[in-house]
Amino acid sequence: MALLTNFYAFLFYFAAFVLVAGLTRKIIQYAVTPAPLKIPTTPAPTTRWGVVLRMVREVVLFESLFRGNKWTWIFGWTFHFGLFLVTLRHLRYFIEPVPFPIQLIQPFGIYGGIAMVIGLAGLWSRRFLVDRLRYISAPSDHLMLALLLGIGCTGLLMKFAFHVDVVEIKTFFQGLYRYDIQPLPADPLLLLHLLLVALLMIIFPFSKLLHAPGLFFSPTRNQVDNPREQRHLAPWAKRLEH
Amino acid sequence: MKRIVYREWRIPPQRYWSLIGYLAALIGIGALSFGYMEHEGHWVTGMSNSVVWGMPHVFAVFLIVSASGALNIASIGTVFKKPIYKPLGRLSGLLAVALLVGGLLILVTDLGRPERLIVAMTHYNFSSIFAWNIYLYTGFMAIVIAYLWSMADRQGAPFNYPIGVFALIWRLALTTGTGSIFGFLVARQAYDAAILGPMFVALSLAYGLAVFMLVLFFCFEEEGRSIGPRVLRRLRNLLALFVAVVLYFVLIYHLTNLYMAKKDAFEHWLLLGGGFYTFVFWVGWILVGNLVPLWILYHPALSEQRNWIIAACTLVILGGLAAMYVIIIGSQAFPLAMFPGHTILESGFNDGVQGAAASYWPSIPEVLLGIGGVALSLLIILVGVRVLQFLPESLADEVVAPDEEQLAEAVAVKPA
Amino acid sequence: MHRLHAPHNQPSGDESPAEAVATTRRALIGTAAGLGAAALVAPGVVLHTLSAQAETAPITNKSRWGLLIETDKCAEGCRACIEACDHEHGLDRQVPEGSPSKWEQQKAVWIRKVKLQDNQTGRITQLPLMCQHCEHPPCVDVCPTGASFKRADGIVMVDRHLCIGCRYCMMACPYKARSFIHHNTTGQLTAVPRGKGCVESCNLCVHRRDYGQDSTACADACAATGHHAILFGDLKDPESPIRRRMREIQNRQIREDLGLNTGVRYAGI
Amino acid sequence: MAKDTFAVPELTPYTEIPKIQPGVMAHSAPFKAKEEFQTPLGYPGELVEDWQQKAIAKMGELLGKYRSLRVYLDACVKCGACTDKCHYFLGTSDPKNMPVGRQDLMRKVYRRYFTLAGKLFPKLVGAVDLTEEVLNDWYSYYHQCSQCRRCSVFCPYGIDTAEISMAAREIMDSIGVGQKYCNEIIGKVYKVGNNLGLPGPALRDTLQGLEEDVYDATGVRVRYPIDEEGAEILLVTPSADFFAEPHIDGLIGYGKVFHEAGVSWTLSSYASEAANFGMFIGSYENMRRIALRIREAALQLKVKRIIFGECGHAWRVAYSFLNTLAGPWDFLDPRYPVPQHICEFTYDLIQQGKLTFDKSENDDKVITFHDSCNVARASRMGNVPGGQFEIPRAIIRATCNHFYDMDEDTIRDRTFCCGGGGGLLTDDLMELRVKGAKPRMDALNNVMQEKGVTHMAAICAICKTQFSKVLPYYGMEMDQVLSLHQLVSNAIVLTRRTADDDEAQDGLDDED
Amino acid sequence: FAYAKAAEIKRYVVDGSQAAGLPSCVEPTERMRRMHMEFIKHQRIATVHQGIRDTKYSLAGCVDCHVSYDAQHSPRPINQPDQFCGACHRYASVKLDCFDCHAAVPKGLDGDQASRADGLTQGGGR
Numbered sequence A: 001m002a003l004l005t006n007f008y009a010f011l012f013y014f015a016a017f018v019l020v021a022g023l024t025r026k027i028i029q030y031a032v033t034p035a036p037l038k039i040p041t042t043p044a045p046t047t048r049w050g051v052v053l054r055m056v057r058e059v060v061l062f063e064s065l066f067r068g069n070k071w072t073w074i075f076g077w078t079f080h081f082g083l084f085l086v087t088l089r090h091l092r093y094f095i096e097p098v099p100f101p102i103q104l105i106q107p108f109g110i111y112g113g114i115a116m117v118i119g120l121a122g123l124w125s126r127r128f129l130v131d132r133l134r135y136i137s138a139p140s141d142h143l144m145l146a147l148l149l150g151i152g153c154t155g156l157l158m159k160f161a162f163h164v165d166v167v168e169i170k171t172f173f174q175g176l177y178r179y180d181i182q183p184l185p186a187d188p189l190l191l192l193h194l195l196l197v198a199l200l201m202i203i204f205p206f207s208k209l210l211h212a213p214g215l216f217f218s219p220t221r222n223q224v225d226n227p228r229e230q231r232h233l234a235p236w237a238k239r240l241e242h
Numbered sequence B: 001m002k003r004i005v006y007r008e009w010r011i012p013p014q015r016y017w018s019l020i021g022y023l024a025a026l027i028g029i030g031a032l033s034f035g036y037m038e039h040e041g042h043w044v045t046g047m048s049n050s051v052v053w054g055m056p057h058v059f060a061v062f063l064i065v066s067a068s069g070a071l072n073i074a075s076i077g078t079v080f081k082k083p084i085y086k087p088l089g090r091l092s093g094l095l096a097v098a099l100l101v102g103g104l105l106i107l108v109t110d111l112g113r114p115e116r117l118i119v120a121m122t123h124y125n126f127s128s129i130f131a132w133n134i135y136l137y138t139g140f141m142a143i144v145i146a147y148l149w150s151m152a153d154r155q156g157a158p159f160n161y162p163i164g165v166f167a168l169i170w171r172l173a174l175t176t177g178t179g180s181i182f183g184f185l186v187a188r189q190a191y192d193a194a195i196l197g198p199m200f201v202a203l204s205l206a207y208g209l210a211v212f213m214l215v216l217f218f219c220f221e222e223e224g225r226s227i228g229p230r231v232l233r234r235l236r237n238l239l240a241l242f243v244a245v246v247l248y249f250v251l252i253y254h255l256t257n258l259y260m261a262k263k264d265a266f267e268h269w270l271l272l273g274g275g276f277y278t279f280v281f282w283v284g285w286i287l288v289g290n291l292v293p294l295w296i297l298y299h300p301a302l303s304e305q306r307n308w309i310i311a312a313c314t315l316v317i318l319g320g321l322a323a324m325y326v327i328i329i330g331s332q333a334f335p336l337a338m339f340p341g342h343t344i345l346e347s348g349f350n351d352g353v354q355g356a357a358a359s360y361w362p363s364i365p366e367v368l369l370g371i372g373g374v375a376l377s378l379l380i381i382l383v384g385v386r387v388l389q390f391l392p393e394s395l396a397d398e399v400v401a402p403d404e405e406q407l408a409e410a411v412a413v414k415p416a
Numbered sequence C: 001m002h003r004l005h006a007p008h009n010q011p012s013g014d015e016s017p018a019e020a021v022a023t024t025r026r027a028l029i030g031t032a033a034g035l036g037a038a039a040l041v042a043p044g045v046v047l048h049t050l051s052a053q054a055e056t057a058p059i060t061n062k063s064r065w066g067l068l069i070e071t072d073k074c075a076e077g078c079r080a081c082i083e084a085c086d087h088e089h090g091l092d093r094q095v096p097e098g099s100p101s102k103w104e105q106q107k108a109v110w111i112r113k114v115k116l117q118d119n120q121t122g123r124i125t126q127l128p129l130m131c132q133h134c135e136h137p138p139c140v141d142v143c144p145t146g147a148s149f150k151r152a153d154g155i156v157m158v159d160r161h162l163c164i165g166c167r168y169c170m171m172a173c174p175y176k177a178r179s180f181i182h183h184n185t186t187g188q189l190t191a192v193p194r195g196k197g198c199v200e201s202c203n204l205c206v207h208r209r210d211y212g213q214d215s216t217a218c219a220d221a222c223a224a225t226g227h228h229a230i231l232f233g234d235l236k237d238p239e240s241p242i243r244r245r246m247r248e249i250q251n252r253q254i255r256e257d258l259g260l261n262t263g264v265r266y267a268g269i
Numbered sequence D: 001m002a003k004d005t006f007a008v009p010e011l012t013p014y015t016e017i018p019k020i021q022p023g024v025m026a027h028s029a030p031f032k033a034k035e036e037f038q039t040p041l042g043y044p045g046e047l048v049e050d051w052q053q054k055a056i057a058k059m060g061e062l063l064g065k066y067r068s069l070r071v072y073l074d075a076c077v078k079c080g081a082c083t084d085k086c087h088y089f090l091g092t093s094d095p096k097n098m099p100v101g102r103q104d105l106m107r108k109v110y111r112r113y114f115t116l117a118g119k120l121f122p123k124l125v126g127a128v129d130l131t132e133e134v135l136n137d138w139y140s141y142y143h144q145c146s147q148c149r150r151c152s153v154f155c156p157y158g159i160d161t162a163e164i165s166m167a168a169r170e171i172m173d174s175i176g177v178g179q180k181y182c183n184e185i186i187g188k189v190y191k192v193g194n195n196l197g198l199p200g201p202a203l204r205d206t207l208q209g210l211e212e213d214v215y216d217a218t219g220v221r222v223r224y225p226i227d228e229e230g231a232e233i234l235l236v237t238p239s240a241d242f243f244a245e246p247h248i249d250g251l252i253g254y255g256k257v258f259h260e261a262g263v264s265w266t267l268s269s270y271a272s273e274a275a276n277f278g279m280f281i282g283s284y285e286n287m288r289r290i291a292l293r294i295r296e297a298a299l300q301l302k303v304k305r306i307i308f309g310e311c312g313h314a315w316r317v318a319y320s321f322l323n324t325l326a327g328p329w330d331f332l333d334p335r336y337p338v339p340q341h342i343c344e345f346t347y348d349l350i351q352q353g354k355l356t357f358d359k360s361e362n363d364d365k366v367i368t369f370h371d372s373c374n375v376a377r378a379s380r381m382g383n384v385p386g387g388q389f390e391i392p393r394a395i396i397r398a399t400c401n402h403f404y405d406m407d408e409d410t411i412r413d414r415t416f417c418c419g420g421g422g423g424l425l426t427d428d429l430m431e432l433r434v435k436g437a438k439p440r441m442d443a444l445n446n447v448m449q450e451k452g453v454t455h456m457a458a459i460c461a462i463c464k465t466q467f468s469k470v471l472p473y474y475g476m477e478m479d480q481v482l483s484l485h486q487l488v489s490n491a492i493v494l495t496r497r498t499a500d501d502d503e504a505q506d507g508l509d510d511e512d
Numbered sequence E: 001f002a003y004a005k006a007a008e009i010k011r012y013v014v015d016g017s018q019a020a021g022l023p024s025c026v027e028p029t030e031r032m033r034r035m036h037m038e039f040i041k042h043q044r045i046a047t048v049h050q051g052i053r054d055t056k057y058s059l060a061g062c063v064d065c066h067v068s069y070d071a072q073h074s075p076r077p078i079n080q081p082d083q084f085c086g087a088c089h090r091y092a093s094v095k096l097d098c099f100d101c102h103a104a105v106p107k108g109l110d111g112d113q114a115s116r117a118d119g120l121t122q123g124g125g126r
């Protein structure tokens, strides 16, 4: 028992470290790489605020994807929105006291979980049914979906079929903050759920999941369309001028 | 074959976002009312143990009924194969979904325990017409979405007709079902009538079309797309026909009620002695909702003018709300006849002492909740036409299909 | 014969309080699994006792509970049955909200008194009116979730864990027997949970049924005033007092035309 | 012409998404640049020794220089939204012509050398070594991308395959694998001043001829000046405008507009080319070198404004990059944006009511408009987003009575490339050009059938050339494609009689 | 199922409640922590629909056993944030709306007793 608890405690310390360090490194890398030319996909907003709005629409509504492919949009959006709700619901394990909005969101988190799984199933089926997607899918693309689907299904099973001791789980995670390792209940589903989650955290900075931070750095989406008004010069390009 | 070109609604962003802003504000206010009613309990509304359904239901039933009627245009296009209505099919489907969503949301937010919605979706009592309606509504939504797909996606085209027929049947079932929510209430004198089902179908046709026309005119006007006189005339004639049918059903309904001795008292009350309800019935439902619009629509000069047609549509809608008020609230206010042949002298529970009607006065939160639902429907519509190709590029005479029965129509429908 | 009002907090059995506690302990430790005795002692405070055996098997349709109301016995100005019902179910703990006229319309009422005058003869009738426990209850037919239901023993009630507060049952009930709880509730009784947003009505004092008491609060109260206008009993048992009395006097259902076969019958209307 | 080596696709009422056919376009590759074309641009003449390391090193360098590349190679989730968006895929069915398929050619190499997952588990993430085979694929398929950016419109992260093909071409150039067509042309610009290699005297001849033609046709002396110091406006236009139908009709139109506006203007023989093929090969340095010629010409001729003629990618470089590459433009008149598009100029005059048109001159035509991809998705006109769609249409509406748009999904920012952009406008890629034009041809054919459209106007030299060439493959006439300013030219009513009037007028103008 | 050792687990049972002096809940405590909602939901169906008034999983039973008393010997509503149900549910952020309707203090089963119990506490229901 103690072994298991200690293993998971270590695993989560490690996973959190990889996630944070890896993401920070990637984000810094994106941020310091210059975009030497103005390449927003036009029509593009001509003001900073316009760009913020465009970005919000992309992040919240997946606007471009909506124009691109309705099926992918429906499934993809369902999945991400569900994931978002689930994440909010999960904050209850990590915050004490639980903030009021998180308390309110709790029941929606469950629907979010269901939506997420449906969305993932839809996305995965596209990878088999559409020849173009079959062609571009690497094993990692399938595994990523399997991983998330695995997390979602174990989670839902815990919610609906094999209840676990939520309070102990919370105590375990609260303990991690203080390096005070509390016992983790040894329910198999929970252990599987957590194992997969740790895996997800570890691969996050090394996989296509970088699309989440990537979107914010995409020059075609985050640039203001004002090249005639404002001269835009990358540091390395400036050096050419002399 | 000539293709109908559909285009996203491309009014200037400032204009668009300000429209969305207004609607969002109304929805926000509706949401606040919901929060207030939910937090305080229903005592803050005008509803009581006597009048258990109030303003929210007036709005909700109106929207639901219109939703079904709005789909009528699509049906005429695909099922009855009138090509001139074809370009309107998509908008008609969108409206059907949007109005239904708005209406259902009002119903849900008015529940005593809205958080138990999931219970309503997991526990069914199949002897309840209400439970069936849950199926009818969700099914309707799914069918209309499939219908829209069959109209918009080329792969769907072969299914267009069968889905259209199915949607038509479903739509009739839905309106009948909605009407039967009332029709099955044997206890209430106003409701216990088989004719309520068909009457609701008639109401739905008129209200759905009126809403449809207003939305269509508004969208086209804003963006400067053109609607030719032919389409205008066809829609106008259709509306006139539907309004006339409504009037006919109202007549039949009250005549049969009068004929049944049991319901004498109710009829007498509603048509003469019901005070406010009598007023709403005659002025709201009959005059504003039926007679004036009919007059406009059959008037040789006015009926040719777009603004007058718009006015007629608006009146039909107002009349529709009045009709719902009478049907839903009036019928509850009239006391239950528990002791035929007796007069109630005293009662501990407002049983209609001396035949008095129960009092009900709409409260502000209920009305705002209803308006919020309407705003939500409109928001869905405006977002829909903006992001997807719902609106035909033009309905000018030279673009739309020729009238298939021009001659016959001139004789049959055209006002003399 | 009809029993007079029995004080219902009177210990019914021969168990002494001490024994009761012991039994309970055992039950909770899991050996006797809570069968039978259910008397609990909260340390040093109140002695809770139950007056009868709690039901541990599902109720059956061997009985159908009902009431017989003899209107001519019902006295002008008397409200004993109403007060008893309110007290029994904690309705007297409702806190008025809104204007008095609104409160009149919105407060929960399970049983009320109605005074009628015959339009022809001018005869005045008084009667208590509550849920009629219809055999074919329209409220149950229309309830979308099945929250309104009829127990095997004929009691029509609302499972308030399922009720979504749609009020359709209220629309359907021909007797206006139901109330919607418009307000936040406080101070509910253990035996009668009730709360905002659900619909409720007379349930023939269902907890009394399940704890084996043999009458309803209203009937007991009426008897206590000496009027004996309300008689409770099993409509299926030909030898029950209620059936015997029904054979003796003419009685009918309110709105017999609807064919609901109510469990509450009235004599003298 | 080797018309028969491939089957021309059949036009269909709707452009269907084909089933994939891997490898069907692997054979398509442009001629490689010989040493003579490589060296002027600063590239090795042939495949260098340790090309793999060099290429990877170059890739590393570009990853550090271009955020676009860095983010795009990481971010793609293989959602597939772009897969059916590329006209080359729609026309050829080769899955490596799906934008993501094209990106993956580089991404798999990137993963192998630059990511942990690719280093550890190459199979899992589809990472491969940079082999000769891969390089061949690169050469072949990165020259089947017209850098039209249609894919970036639909990609949820805006991944722009054009950025990746530009980078790939630069990497290939840097190891000595260049494309003949682009590199030769860039060399010509350096040597002569324009893509076609038309020397100054030839240009002067042509322009003189034009003046006479216009005088003959209208009786008005419209001037087509070149190298005139002190003119207010420097017009920079694609060299095709001096040379071929229908381009030259556009140039005639610009002249008439300037004439009516009463402004003085000039062309430059030193910067006699608007196009900037440096962009196609992804070379910032070459792009900058070409752009700087415009700066020099502007300084030399002491102009106050710079206006660009009709050319798509030229306008992209001008609108989006010119300020970056050759700015700042503080010596020009600050009242005008630098640079302006000729359409902006014409549109402003129309707005001010300074031009008179006789629309009936264009009544023999029913027009549709082709949004050139680089204008539509990589630049703007006017001062509101989307001006690049509205301004040309407004000009058409002002000059023609009959105008219909093509299918909504094929215009504005969803427009289909003509099939010849991005440095692919060469005869060695004819099969690709014809097949890649299919989606546009489908849409055109539809409006021809349904609306009776007879002509398609365009505002890009490459589009016009490409269409003139490709239309006949689809059974249409090459002269169905028009310059936008050709319509202006046809309809404009010339009210000023002589050039002298102009000067007098100019004086007045300057005063108010 | 393998459960963590009971000894290692933080307990929510409130001092001064009847439960504090008892070794285990109506089911093994580990099981109760995971399954109590299933038990009482099941019980409520049995009670409401079938009239079974078994006290094993009765909500009233939970309250009786787990409720604690203040200095004046008044029972404290069990759903208060520092009481048995309330504390745990707040920690786990699980909404507990049972006590919207159900009495949160033991009041016995009829009105007269309830009045007496009420004399000892304010409010009660919530």
Ligand code: HEM
Pocket: A058, A059, A060, A062, A065, A072, A075, A076, A077, A079, A080, A123, A124, A141, A144, A145, A148, A209, A211, A212, A213, A215, D077, D078, D079, D156, D157
């Ligand atoms: C800013 C936050 C994010 C945005 C805007 C975003 C957006 C998107 C979009 C537009 C897609 C393509 C459509 C689709 O296939 O669903 C996508 C795919 C995907 N996203 Fe995200 N995402 C975000 C965060 C995340 C996170 C946090 C995760 C995982 C924990 C995630 C996992 C995925 C996966 C696995 C796919 C690929 C689905 C497939 O294989 O088809 N995303 N994302």
Ligand code: HEM
Pocket: A083, A086, A089, A090, A093, A109, A110, A112, A113, A114, A116, A148, A151, A152, A153, A154, A155, A156, A157, A158, A159, A160, A163, A164, A166, A169, A173, A190, A193, A194, A197
């Ligand atoms: C360390 C992080 C996590 C912990 C401790 C955790 C724990 C849990 C637990 C205990 C449950 C059962 C909830 C219940 O019975 O009420 C659950 C459910 C669930 N989990 Fe997680 N989980 C974690 C991360 C994730 C992540 C990253 C995802 C999604 C990618 C996820 C998806 C789900 C889903 C969909 C459910 C079912 C719906 C729900 O109850 O919210 N979990 N999780």
Ligand code: SF4
Pocket: C073, C074, C075, C078, C079, C080, C081, C082, C113, C128, C221, C222, C223, C225, C227, C228, C229, C230
């Ligand atoms: S207690 Fe008896 S007498 Fe008194 S009102 Fe009730 S029924 Fe009538």
Ligand code: SF4
Pocket: C130, C131, C132, C133, C134, C137, C138, C139, C140, C156, C172, C173, C174, C175, C176, C177, C178, C201
């Ligand atoms: S009287 Fe009303 S509430 Fe009671 S069972 Fe009959 S219909 Fe239902």
Ligand code: SF4
Pocket: C142, C143, C144, C145, C146, C147, C148, C158, C162, C163, C164, C165, C166, C167, C168, C169, C170, C198, C199
């Ligand atoms: S209010 Fe409750 S009991 Fe009545 S019909 Fe609705 S759900 Fe059923």
Ligand code: SF4
Pocket: C084, C085, C086, C088, C110, C111, C130, C201, C202, C203, C204, C205, C216, C217, C218, C219
């Ligand atoms: S039977 Fe019980 S619940 Fe019904 S009215 Fe009488 S006391 Fe009230």
Ligand code: SF4
Pocket: D085, D086, D087, D088, D097, D098, D099, D102, D144, D145, D146, D147, D148, D149, D150, D151, D152, D160, D161, D162, D417
């Ligand atoms: S930029 Fe254009 S040509 Fe290149 S891949 Fe994208 S859509 Fe195809």
Ligand code: SF4
Pocket: D075, D076, D077, D078, D079, D080, D081, D082, D083, D099, D100, D103, D154, D155, D156, D157, D158, D159
């Ligand atoms: S649309 Fe973008 S993210 Fe999706 S497969 Fe194409 S390039 Fe990748």
